[in-house]
Amino acid sequence: MNNALSITRSIHDWLFSIMPESVASIVEMVLIALVYLGIFAVAGLFLVLIERRVAAWFQLRIGPNRVGYQGLLQTMADALKLVSKELTGTDKADKFLYNLAPYFVIISSLMALAVIPFSMEFQAFDINIGIFFLIAISSIGVIGILLGGWSSNNKFALIGAMRSGVQTISYELSIGLSLLTMILLTGSLQLSEIVAVQKEGWLIVQGHIPAIIAFMIYMIAGTAETNRAPFDMPEAESELGAGFHTEYSGMKFAYFFLAEFINMFLIAAIATTVFFGAWLSPFGITESIPLLGVFWFLLKTMTLVFLMMWFRWTFPRLRVDQLLTLEWKYLLPINLVNIVIMAFLVWTNLIIKF
Amino acid sequence: MGYFSNIFNGVKTLLTGMSVTGKYFLTSRKGAITQQYPDNRDTLKMFDRFRGEVIMPHNENNEHRCTGCQKCEIACPNGTIEIIWDRGIDEETGKKKKKIDQFVYHLSMCTMCGLCIDVCPTDAIKWGQNFENSVYDRTKLTRVLNTPGSKLQPGVED
Numbered sequence: 001m002n003n004a005l006s007i008t009r010s011i012h013d014w015l016f017s018i019m020p021e022s023v024a025s026i027v028e029m030v031l032i033a034l035v036y037l038g039i040f041a042v043a044g045l046f047l048v049l050i051e052r053r054v055a056a057w058f059q060l061r062i063g064p065n066r067v068g069y070q071g072l073l074q075t076m077a078d079a080l081k082l083v084s085k086e087l088t089g090t091d092k093a094d095k096f097l098y099n100l101a102p103y104f105v106i107i108s109s110l111m112a113l114a115v116i117p118f119s120m121e122f123q124a125f126d127i128n129i130g131i132f133f134l135i136a137i138s139s140i141g142v143i144g145i146l147l148g149g150w151s152s153n154n155k156f157a158l159i160g161a162m163r164s165g166v167q168t169i170s171y172e173l174s175i176g177l178s179l180l181t182m183i184l185l186t187g188s189l190q191l192s193e194i195v196a197v198q199k200e201g202w203l204i205v206q207g208h209i210p211a212i213i214a215f216m217i218y219m220i221a222g223t224a225e226t227n228r229a230p231f232d233m234p235e236a237e238s239e240l241g242a243g244f245h246t247e248y249s250g251m252k253f254a255y256f257f258l259a260e261f262i263n264m265f266l267i268a269a270i271a272t273t274v275f276f277g278a279w280l281s282p283f284g285i286t287e288s289i290p291l292l293g294v295f296w297f298l299l300k301t302m303t304l305v306f307l308m309m310w311f312r313w314t315f316p317r318l319r320v321d322q323l324l325t326l327e328w329k330y331l332l333p334i335n336l337v338n339i340v341i342m343a344f345l346v347w348t349n350l351i352i353k354f
Numbered sequence: 355m356g357y358f359s360n361i362f363n364g365v366k367t368l369l370t371g372m373s374v375t376g377k378y379f380l381t382s383r384k385g386a387i388t389q390q391y392p393d394n395r396d397t398l399k400m401f402d403r404f405r406g407e408v409i410m411p412h413n414e415n416n417e418h419r420c421t422g423c424q425k426c427e428i429a430c431p432n433g434t435i436e437i438i439w440d441r442g443i444d445e446e447t448g449k450k451k452k453k454i455d456q457f458v459y460h461l462s463m464c465t466m467c468g469l470c471i472d473v474c475p476t477d478a479i480k481w482g483q484n485f486e487n488s489v490y491d492r493t494k495l496t497r498v499l500n501t502p503g504s505k506l507q508p509g510v511e512d
Contacts, residue, residue, distance in 0.1 A: 057382040058375055062390065314375040315368065330361065 032124055040110055043265055044258040045075040050302075051261070051309055058313040085250035090153045093247065097151035102248065102255035104144025109262040112137045116269045117191050119279045119293035130191035131183065134270055135176050138225065141263065142168040145227075145234065148256070149244035160243030163320060164234035167224055170327040171231075174221035177335040181214040181342045182207065182274050185351065195278045200353045202277040208352055210342040215275050217331050217338070219304075222267035223311055224323070226260060230315035231323060268304035269297075276300045392485075400483045405466040408435075408459055409482035410499035417507035418500055420478035422454040426470035434463045435470055453506060461487060462495040476510050 011031075015024040049064070049071065056063025064071035089098060115130050117123040127133050142164060149161020183189060185207050186197045197203070204211045224231035235243030245256045272278055278300075279293030286292045318326070345351055392398050400406070412418050422439045436458040444451040471479055479499070489495060 054379075058379050060378060060382050060385055061388045062386050310372060310375065310379075314371045334361075 036110065036113055036124060040113060040262060041258075044261050045079060047261040047265055047305065048078075048257070049075045050305070054306065054309045055313055058310075079254065082254040083251055087252060088247075088249045090247050092153045094151035094153070097147045098247075099252075101144045101148035101151065102252045102259075104147060105141050105259040106144075106255045106262075108137050108141040108144065109259045109266060111140075112266050113262070115191060116266070117195055117273060117278050118297050119291070122294060123192065126190065126192050128188075128190045131179055131189045131194070131270075131274070134266075135172070135179065138175075138263070138266070139168060139172050141259065144259075145244050148248065152244075152247035154247050156240040156242075157244050157246045160234045160236075160240045160246070164227060164244060166320070167227070167231060167233065167323060170324060171221040171224040171331075174217055174327060174331045174335055175225060177332070177339060178214040178218040178221065179270075179274060181210060181335070181339050184339070184342050184346050185211075191273055191278075194274060195280065198277040198280055202275065202280070204275040206351045206353060207342060207345065210338050210345060211275065213334065213338050214342070215271065217335055218271055218275070219307065219311075220326075221331065222271065223308055224327075226263040226267055226308075228260070228264060228308060229312040230317050232317060233320060233323065236317060264305060264308055265301065268301045268308065271304050272297060272300040276304075400485065403481075404483060404485070405468060405481050406484045407461055407482045407487060408464065408470065408479050408499070410457060410479050412501055412504055413507060415507075416501060416504045418478055418504050419476045419507050419510045420454050420457060420500065421476055421506060421511055422452050423475065425473045425475065426479065429469040429473040431467065431469065432463050432465065434460050434465075436460070454500060457499040459497045459499050460495065461497060462492065478510075 012028065015028055018024075019027070052074075053063040053065075053071070055061075064074040067074040067077050089095070112134055114124040115127055115133055117126070145164045145168075146161045149157040149159075149164070152158070182194075182203050185203055186194045188194060188197075194203075198206070200206070204215055207214070227234045233239075233243075235245065237243075240246070245253055248256060279297040281287060281292065281296050286296070410418050410420060422437060424437050424439075427435045427437050437454055438456040438458065439452055439454050441450045442453045443449070468481070471481060487495075
């Protein structure tokens, strides 16, 4: 029984002791939602800062290092600036949808955050269809992007939104299939069980060759899913201004921006959970201290986030036809063959287990 | 090229690109090409040809070297310099003589071309080393270069 669990358990007991059960459960839900909102905001701002520093280092620059120690407060200052800015809009915009769109994007990424197992106990919602839920939720975000581009009454925004639709719908397949390949190994969609299976070796080791292929496909498709370079056609600066969020300003723009970074974190977190054993330490070196699970989880996730940043600052942007060729002619067939190989491996028990 | 060699080529070239950028990332600490804003304002020595603003040096007796010949005012292509002058009585000879009242310099109009400094026959104006010229009020950019009560340094006109 570790400390974090006993604290949450005692808060839980205290809440249920001072008020009726229905009220207490609602209060508990609100508290957990607030905690996750806090994580969301902090992680988003922190990721923006990391992105800027890493980008600077890739380009032999220094990056923001003035506000706070090594620029730690830079993105806080940026967020304050964005909050204080005027919310502009176009004249003939569909006002209702225009205002609704950022919330679609941000709520979908917030909902996905709930099922991520940060540690053995630190998981808000251990649903038994976890992976399925994540895939479903991550495609809701594109509705917000489509709405934002459509309702802005701006041709660049519309083109960006349509490109985003094409891209997300295509690459959704690859993400789903590559995760399905790993599900063959675990036999369960529940994230806590996926982690439990990996106590005998991380899935990328257990499934060796097909798992590595699945991981590569997942990372490519995940980068496309988050609309980041080299798949950033929805907001291609040189072609579309700012793409689907051209007409957004102030906090609404910040929602799109934060959601993009949280989505990047989510893609990395799912990869960590499914391929790299989530909060499990390598070779079980810190198994006796469950609190360190959060550390291992974040370390693995940040490594994958760095990998995505590395992609962004290395590869040039694809054309739309190249994007679709890559998905439909390469990733999808490889993925389907990969599933068959993985099924064969599981059937003949050729997986590596410690 | 076949389908599979295409894939392997693609992966290989992507990894080559990533190794190049990865090397840059690892060496960026040593090889950063941007310079930071100078914090060491006390010890900072700008280079000789730095053009910050036009200044008029005064010596310890509050004397400058400007005779009020207005050559700089004529040389300036965009009317940055305005010399307000009048005639005073020269103490030695008792004759009327031109002297400057105010040497007005509009920094907001200056393009730092340096023609005024090139043309000055008595080296009365020079390039200053100040690089922080931003102010909150536009009128602060209009400066009077000669200090109040200053007069011409003797012997400049000889």
